[in-house]
Amino acid sequence: MAKRHHNPEPFKSAGRPYAMAVEAGKLVFLAGQLGIEFVDGERKVVAPGDAARQVERIFLNMRAVLAEAKADLSDICWLQFFVTDMEDRLVMDAVRRRFFGDADQPAATLVEVSRLALPGAVVEVNAIAVIDGR
Secondary structure, eight states: OOEEEEOOTTTGGGOOSSOSEEEETTEEEEEEEESEEEETTEEEESSTTOHHHHHHHHHHHHHHHHHHTTOOGGGEEEEEEEESOGGGHHHHHHHHHHHHTTTTOOEEEEEEOSOOSSTTOOEEEEEEEEOOOO
16 A cells, blocks of 8 residues: 655654654544644744643644645544643643534543653644545
């Protein structure tokens, strides 16, 4: 089975040695996403310590990555959250409802970890999307 890698700008130019997403058949596997944005070509954590704002940025970044695969957030069937503080789950749930609504929530897993890859990052999310009919 052929695989396609998806690394839209500005992620492509970040020089990281991995794909933001890999498409295999009807599945798109999104790598763990941190709440980052690019400022002057450098990746920066959005609102260090603020889970709600980071999750919002993560979903916006996922939307951009999925668009390159001709998919969108509604195609996500599974989310996996890694958080540094389990108490952040309620504020993250509110953001998730804004992006997915109440009726079409993906299956999800929530795991607490001691830290994440960048200082100030408090949430990381990976996902699997199913694309059909293309």
